[in-house]
Ligand code: HEM
């Protein structure tokens with residue numbers, strides 16, 4: 001057999017842009033996401049620079065509104081939601097189940113094009129003048145008062161939603177139908193359980209967002225009062241529909257991250273994941289209960305007290321499966337032989353940051369506290385701990401873990417570990433002060449604030465500078481390794497997953513012969529020997 | 536470049552491949568249910584808020600056209616089901632004609648819908664463009680027509696996609712029908728039936744409220 005792999009089968013541009021190989025599509029997504037991450041990051045940088053002083057010295061309030069909106073829209077819809085599923089997921093799902101591709105390879109390519117179309121339209125909205133509604137597009141501001149490019153931006157998000165739906169659909173069908181012989185559900189790596197749960201949310205929640213944005217655009221465009229109370233519309237309905245999608249969406253953002261952490265924690269403590277079935281079903285439980293808690297974003301919206309109480313209660317319930325996962329990771333670490341490789345450092349950072357984020361989520365789920373904290377920096381800190389501290393950290397961890405598989409090269413452990421530590425440090429310095437700011441009453445989305453808040457804001461901006469550097473580092477050492485790194489063996493971590501049983505990088509169709517699975521996942525022990533590789 | 540056969544196949548067997556494709560369509564239909572579900576939810580919220588406006592709005596709709604369209608769509612669904620049922624290389628010709636007939640009925644549906652829209656336009660019932668209705672119930676009626684136009688327009692868009700699907704399949708099936716085409720046809724039929732079912736719900740929500748009392 002020839003030694004060509006998926007990267008070297010063909011070099012033409014055409015072979016990249018018309019590829020149906022899930023691995024190449026993963027790379028296409030990867031490149032696009034880096035691009036969006038930096039746009040969102042640039043906006044964040046501008047925001048933090050502005051907030052370093054209590055006055056408005058950098059931008060006007062109008063520009064400030066456009067900045068945080070652009071930051072939110074890009075980061076949520078064009079980075080966090082597609083990040084792990086579309087890059088790491090696309091790459092490893094078929095490999096992990098021993099298939100040669102996803103169930104619908106052409107649909108997969110189409111998803112990428114749809115995603116890029118949505119992204120370009122949103123970028124156009126930003127370049128043309130920006131949007132000032134916040135990423136939530138709350139009505140009636142977005143439909144009536146805002147003088148910005150609301151419809152264009154919403155159209156971009158709407159289109160990108162179809163890409164999410166198609167990806168979710170592809171994963172569900174693939175995981176159902178294309179598992180290798182012997183790969184029963186309870187032998188499935190936990191990353192796939194979490195991606196499966198994520199896909200269910202993508203498929204069931206995203207259409208509701210689509211219809212919501214469509215109604216909003218209709219109202220804005222034709223001036224009909226769907227959400228406008230003057231003509232009988234109901235602005236709360238917008239919030240209900242929006243959060244019916246967007247609360248589950250926060251689990252779209254975090255579940256894949258949790259899945260990655262399972263792989264990392266067990267690999268680098270050389271132990272089976274503690275309580276496999278619990279962890280697996282917790283993903284499903286989170287996905288299911290996540291649909292029932294959207295009202296906790298509306299405690300101060302004027303919904304009925306009964307509704308608020310029910311949503312508060314449900315929010316506590318949904319915290320249980322998340323907590324179970326944290327306990328299970330800790331139990332997996334317990335008495336493991338822990339290796340502090342770079343992916344493990346990211347995983348440990350994730351566990352710490354996610355725990356803080358989750359616990360403060362419980363604060364917010366308490367009605368009385370939330371009324372105090374709503375629209376303050378406390379909320380901002382909470383969701384950044386989950387989304388950035390959790391999700392982005394997990395993404396980096398997964399990227400380092402599968403990097404040798406993706407590129408066939410090894411990166412510099414030294415730089416990777418340094419970056420991981422810096423990210424953890426910079427992150428906490430950036431966002432922990434925001435809890436204090438929020439508790440003391442600094443509102444979110446203001447760019448001018450009383451001088452007594454400045455100390456914490458300066459700390460936060462300083463942390464953001466460190467964080468920015470730390471996020472840039474992988475660009476250099478990973479970029480360098482992709483071309484000049486040492487060649488990676490097929491299974492550098494000595495892990496038992498199917499994806500490690502084919503060469504690095506994998507050949508075009510993944511496996512020379514159909515792999516057969518004969519044991520449970522995560523069988524790490526001293527006698528473990530990776531199965532012979534077909535290189 | 537290595538031969539394709541040097542690699543593990545994507546599917547274990549032909550039925551495995553076909554069931555995979557069908558599962559894809561079912562999952563897709565699940566997303567569609569939620570898409571229309573969001574709309575129907577909005578409908579019920581406003582109908583609860585403006586029961587009289589909705590009843591009045593409903594009485595302004597063209598029930599004759601609506602009913603005719605229901606019949607047209609059900610018939611075409613029947614033809615498609617028939618085509619799926621008898622599909623085989625021998626019956627390729629009949630299958631083709633059944634599909635074309637079903638697609639034509641779909642076009643009839645769209646045409647009737649167009650007539651209905653234009654009448655509503657003449658009666659100044661289109662919110663946003665030239666809605667003109669005064670009185671205490673105007674808000675409710677207007678919201679009713681917002682729902683009506685958004686829902687039927689999205690439904691009509693689904694119809695157009697379905698018509699294209701049916702015609703494409705008709706062309707393909709005529710030439711060289713195989714099990715692969717049967718699967719494609721079956722999936723397209725699932726979609727067509729789904730669009731049909733959505734219409735039946737819309738029919739009940741749009742044309743019937745407020746009619747029984749008058
Ligand atoms: C696990 C992943 C989680 C993610 C990704 C996440 C993300 C978010 C986001 C983005 C917001 C801000 C919404 C806004 O802009 O208004 C938010 C707010 C909130 N989160 Fe979370 N969250 C997570 C977990 C939790 C948990 C476990 C709870 C409770 C048990 C929770 C409770 C809340 C509450 C009550 C708010 C509303 C705060 C307010 O607007 O007043 N979250 N979360």
Ligand SMILES: [Cu+2]
Nearest residue numbers: 247293294297
């Ligand atoms: Cu929420």
